[in-house]
Amino acid sequence: MTxxxxxxxxxxxxxxxxxxxxTLHGGRRGVVVDSPPGAGKSTLVVRAxxxxxxxxxxxxxxxxxxxxxxxxxxxxxEKNPDLPVGRLHSSDADAYDKALDALPQVRTAAKAAELTGxxxxxxxxxxxxxxxxxxxxxxxxxxxxxxxxxxxxxxVAGLFERALFVGDPGQxxxxxxxxxxxxxxxxxxxxxxxxxxxxxxNPDLPQHRLPVSWRLPASAAPLVSRAFYPYTPFRSGTSHGxxxxxxxxxxxxxxxxRVIDEAAESGWGLLELPARHTPxxxxxxxxxxxxxxxxxxxxxxxxxxxxxxDPAPLTAxxxxxxxxxxxxxxxxRAALAGLGVPDVTVDTANRLQGREYDVTxxxxxxxxxxxxxxxHLETGRLCVLASRHRHACIVVCxxxxxxxxxxxxxxxxxQLGTLVKFPDGWEANHAVLAHLAEHRVSWRP
Amino acid sequence: MSLITTLARLEAVDSGxxxxxxxxxxxxxxxxxxxxxxxxxxxxxGAPLGALVGTDRDAPRxxxxxxxxxxxxxxTFLAELADVVLPxxxxxxxxxxxxxxxxxxxATGKRVKVAAELCADAPQLIVPSRxxxxxxxxxxxxxxxxxxAEQDPDAPHPAPPRVPLLGRWLTHYGERxxxxxxxxxxxxxxxxxxxxxxxQSGLEDQHLGALxxxxxxxxxxxxxxxxxxxxxxxxxxxxLLCPPAGPATDPxxxxxxxxxxxxxxxxxxxxxAAAEDPLEADGRLAALTRAEREVRDLVESRARPTWDAxxxxxxxLRTLPAGxxxxxxWTRDRWSFTAHxxxxxxxxxxxxxxxxxxxAANKLATREREQARLEAQEAxxxxxxxAGRRLAGEAFAGEVTGVETAYSEGKRPSPRPLVTxxxxxxxxxxxxxxxxxxxxxxxxxxxxVGEEAEGVLVLRIxxxxxxxxEPEPGSVPEKGDRVCFTLFEHEQRGGAKLPDPEETPxxxxxxxxxxxxxxPDPVTEEDVL
Numbered sequence: 020m021t022x023x024x025x026x027x028x029x030x031x032x033x034x035x036x037x038x039x040x041x042t043l044h045g046g047r048r049g050v051v052v053d054s055p056p057g058a059g060k061s062t063l064v065v066r067a068x069x070x071x072x073x074x075x076x077x078x079x080x081x082x083x084x085x086x087x088x089x090x091x092x093x094x095x096x097e098k099n100p101d102l103p104v105g106r107l108h109s110s111d112a113d114a115y116d117k118a119l120d121a122l123p124q125v126r127t128a129a130k131a132a133e134l135t136g137x138x139x140x141x142x143x144x145x146x147x148x149x150x151x152x153x154x155x156x157x158x159x160x161x162x163x164x165x166x167x168x169x170x171x172x173x174x175v176a177g178l179f180e181r182a183l184f185v186g187d188p189g190q191x192x193x194x195x196x197x198x199x200x201x202x203x204x205x206x207x208x209x210x211x212x213x214x215x216x217x218x219x220x221n222p223d224l225p226q227h228r229l230p231v232s233w234r235l236p237a238s239a240a241p242l243v244s245r246a247f248y249p250y251t252p253f254r255s256g257t258s259h260g261x262x263x264x265x266x267x268x269x270x271x272x273x274x275x276x277r278v279i280d281e282a283a284e285s286g287w288g289l290l291e292l293p294a295r296h297t298p299x300x301x302x303x304x305x306x307x308x309x310x311x312x313x314x315x316x317x318x319x320x321x322x323x324x325x326x327x328x329d330p331a332p333l334t335a336x337x338x339x340x341x342x343x344x345x346x347x348x349x350x351x352r353a354a355l356a357g358l359g360v361p362d363v364t365v366d367t368a369n370r371l372q373g374r375e376y377d378v379t380x381x382x383x384x385x386x387x388x389x390x391x392x393x394x395h396l397e398t399g400r401l402c403v404l405a406s407r408h409r410h411a412c413i414v415v416c417x418x419x420x421x422x423x424x425x426x427x428x429x430x431x432x433x434q435l436g437t438l439v440k441f442p443d444g445w446e447a448n449h450a451v452l453a454h455l456a457e458h459r460v461s462w463r464p
Numbered sequence: 465m466s467l468i469t470t471l472a473r474l475e476a477v478d479s480g481x482x483x484x485x486x487x488x489x490x491x492x493x494x495x496x497x498x499x500x501x502x503x504x505x506x507x508x509x510g511a512p513l514g515a516l517v518g519t520d521r522d523a524p525r526x527x528x529x530x531x532x533x534x535x536x537x538x539x540t541f542l543a544e545l546a547d548v549v550l551p552x553x554x555x556x557x558x559x560x561x562x563x564x565x566x567x568x569x570x571a572t573g574k575r576v577k578v579a580a581e582l583c584a585d586a587p588q589l590i591v592p593s594r595x596x597x598x599x600x601x602x603x604x605x606x607x608x609x610x611x612x613a614e615q616d617p618d619a620p621h622p623a624p625p626r627v628p629l630l631g632r633w634l635t636h637y638g639e640r641x642x643x644x645x646x647x648x649x650x651x652x653x654x655x656x657x658x659x660x661x662x663x664q665s666g667l668e669d670q671h672l673g674a675l676x677x678x679x680x681x682x683x684x685x686x687x688x689x690x691x692x693x694x695x696x697x698x699x700x701x702x703x704l705l706c707p708p709a710g711p712a713t714d715p716x717x718x719x720x721x722x723x724x725x726x727x728x729x730x731x732x733x734x735x736x737a738a739a740e741d742p743l744e745a746d747g748r749l750a751a752l753t754r755a756e757r758e759v760r761d762l763v764e765s766r767a768r769p770t771w772d773a774x775x776x777x778x779x780x781l782r783t784l785p786a787g788x789x790x791x792x793x794w795t796r797d798r799w800s801f802t803a804h805x806x807x808x809x810x811x812x813x814x815x816x817x818x819x820x821x822x823x824a825a826n827k828l829a830t831r832e833r834e835q836a837r838l839e840a841q842e843a844x845x846x847x848x849x850x851a852g853r854r855l856a857g858e859a860f861a862g863e864v865t866g867v868e869t870a871y872s873e874g875k876r877p878s879p880r881p882l883v884t885x886x887x888x889x890x891x892x893x894x895x896x897x898x899x900x901x902x903x904x905x906x907x908x909x910x911x912x913v914g915e916e917a918e919g920v921l922v923l924r925i926x927x928x929x930x931x932x933x934e935p936e937p938g939s940v941p942e943k944g945d946r947v948c949f950t951l952f953e954h955e956q957r958g959g960a961k962l963p964d965p966e967e968t969p970x971x972x973x974x975x976x977x978x979x980x981x982x983x984p985d986p987v988t989e990e991d992v993l
Contacts, residue, residue: 048970049971113896145960148959148960149960169825169972170824170825170828170829170962172971172972173821173822173825173962173963173968173969173971173972174825174960174962174963176969176970176971176972177963177967177969195828195832196832196835196836197642197644197828197831197832197835198642199828201642201819201824202819202824202828205818205819205824206973207820207821207824207825207972207973208824209821209824209825209827209828209829210828213971216971216972217971220970220971220972220973220974221970221971298467345857345892346856346857346892349857349892
């Protein structure tokens with residue numbers, strides 16, 4: 020594979036055309052699309068929805084969260100303001116984004132019957148599960164299908180005849196709050212992902228994948244592809260010169276400034292604190308994360324990308340902090356508030372899924388831990404945290420995680436009949452850490 | 465491990481005694497539980513060696529398989545076990561009360577009340593430890609598909625009557641034990657370590673002797689010393705003073721005592737079979753009885769300390785008053801017991817080997833709902849549990865410092881009073897986060913409006929204030945009241961109804977087809993050693 024011949028736009032268009040052709044004219048009941056981070060999944064969903072609507076096929080769209088549904092409705096409305104769209108929502112207060120009320124072509128309702136006849140109806144899987152219908156929809160699009168649980172697909176699959184399943188296999192697997200080992204290995208294990216059940220029962224469904232990540236910069240796509248998608252590689256849609264991150268204020272020589280410069284230069288930065296076992300909300304690491312964010316804003320960052328000819332300022336809403344646990348996120352928020360930084364998104368990997376920022380600051384899931392549990396090793400968690408950025412990703416971590424990984428090889432019991440997921444979290448963590456080591460800034464706060 | 469558990473464990477290490485992890489008992493304890501202390505043989509998975517079983521702590525029934533590899537002796541053991549367990553179950557199955565149950569009317573699709581029978585109490589089964597739970601499941605699995613001579617006259621090794629029935633009941637109990645908060649079948653180590661935090665790891669807590677040593681150490685010893693003694697101390701013959709709670713036995717016991725005794729039994733049996741005249745046979749039968757007696761004594765000597773420890777553990781648990789929601793959860797156990805009784809009476813086949821897609825999804829949904837319900841109820845029942853949630857930022861308690869009347873916008877304004885709470889907790893609140901407090905046993909919800917000053921939270925009360933323009937008396941907290949709000953919901957919504965199994969969609973392999981009665985496991989060479 021040579022870079023010279025690779026035209027990302029053409030490659031992506033070819034993949035999209037093949038997907039739409041299978042969806043609209045294929046003979047199979049399902050089409051599965053794997054999409055790496057930032058590969059234009061939402062764009063694909065919107066385009067497929069519009070073409071299905073054009074073809075006169077009543078369409079239902081299943082997404083996993085209300086925010087995802089609202090986002091899709093807004094995108095559909097933007098692409099085709101003449102298309103009547105139904106937003107089915109729960110009867111809770113604030114069930115949907117109030118911005119939808121301003122759109123005349125969008126009808127919202129808590130009962131599916133009030134939306135009959137509309138060409139496109141969108142809702143969450145949880146809401147669809149309560150819908151009863153005598154006449155199934157001709158077509159469905161299931162978004163974030165890898166984050167959907169098999170039992171939740173079971174509840175809605177009776178509503179449609181055929182479906183397009185779109186999702187990112189590298190992100191966090193769905194989880195259950197109780198043990199489900201009892202069903203491990205069954206093709207319809209209710210706690211597995213919807214796609215694994217679907218493919219186990221329908222192995223010959225056409226499977227496509229989007230080959231180009233438009234979000235990840237040229238510095239990040241190779242690592243993320245190698246570490247998390249070793250058998251389905253993808254490329255960055257931009258090349259090394261297309262994106263730049265620069266700061267007006269020079270470095271003051273401190274750890275945070277040095278790591279910011281390293282990340283601006285190379286796309287990655289590792290701010291390594293001295294090795295130590297700490298509680299989850301490691302105060303030093305939390306302060307370090309907050310200090311990096313503060314300096315990112317103070318130093319007058321500007322981002323240049325293929326989207327616009329002029330540099331755009333790096334503002335608080337273009338920065339996100341990612342953590343493994345909610346209490347860590349809360350601690351970082353408190354530390355940021357203490358430094359007078361509002362408006363920076365701080366959230367767990369689960370909640371950052373599907374979101375995009377210019378710069379991300381990540382508190383490494385294994386930082387300061389004495390053990391490496393399955394939760395902290397989960398491949399998807401690290402993948403989400405390492406693939407939200409358009410320009411640079413700065414990881415804050417205590418030294419010694421590689422040793423921790425070596426001390427705790429995966430010990431999860433092997434379940435017969437389950438698909439072994441490659442790469443495992445151990446392997447992926449090592450790959451990422453090995454790369455980050457080249458961009459390390461050691462700092463003793 | 466939550467922060468408060470870590471703290472309690474550190475305190476346990478520091479003080480040399482287990483620390484309370486609960487102020488109330490969160491599981492039902494029956495007045496007459498059926499205690500089951502099983503032992504298995506090394507070398508073959510789940511091969512019973514013997515058991516102590518019964519409801520009377522002073523008179524357990526001892527069941528022994530003198531040669532665990534002998535299938536006939538194993539069936540005798542299982543038949544004897546059925547003779548103890550099934551009458552206990554039957555006694556409970558017959559005593560019913562009349563009540564109502566909500567069902568979906570198939571004709572109208574509406575929810576209607578129908579009269580139903582509910583067993584007045586359910587028999588509770590207690591095993592010493594988690595591996596004991598697994599053995600109950602395994603025994604259930606190994607028995608429920610067996611055919612008796614009556615069911616299948618051609619079966620090469622017919623099971624004694626009632627053994628398949630015992631298998632179905634044990635399967636039901638094993639399956640029910642997977643539902644969070646259920647008390648039908650309990651592993652004592654799980655229940656004890658739920659209520660006390662020891663200074664050892666969770667893995668070590670599964671050793672019943674060591675766990676009890678931490679909770680109630682003998683005079684003059686710290687928990688750590690007593691636990692160490694329970695785990696390691698051996699007598700002059702190299703035998704553990706505190707035998708493991710099983711079902712696996714200590715290898716030193718297996719090698720030095722049990723194996724020679726079983727061999728003597730084998731030899732006595734062979735000798736008896738080879739006896740040539742009645743007189744000789746008489747003498748050899750006496751020798752066989754002696755050999756069997758010896759194995760029985762050995763098994764009893766290992767099971768009895770565990771038996772006594774189980775009852776001691778139950779005594780300790782009984783010192784705690786039952787939590788307020790324990791009864792409600794137990795009622796669901798009774799429903800589950802009654803439903804299985806009805807399935808057995810209706811002549812339904814035994815539980816299938818594998819759940820179908822819809823059953824599996826329904827079970828998972830139920831368990832997730834029960835887990836969330838259990839966590840909420842335990843916190844509401846127990847201030848210590850709530851303290852843990854407060855420490856984790858999932859709840860907060862404080863004093864009401866002000867109440868301001870306010871109304872909702874709209875045609876008919878309803879009261880939406882603003883309540884200011886001063887708290888030292890640090891809940892993870894964002895604007896409009898829903899919070900809940902218990903008002904007369906029902907959840908009242910409020911939303912977070914903002915933080916006036918550090919630790920001074922403003923909440924807007926949203927419901928349970930009646931239909932009038934003014935809130936009903938007592939429905940809004942007053943200045944000076946102590947209140948406790950949680951960020952988690954107190955009650956769980958029922959999930960969506962899944963399709964019937966015969967309507968399993970194409971994504972899940974389509975309908976499973978007519979349920980065929982499952983064949984018993986084929987007899988293999990290993991089965992007829």
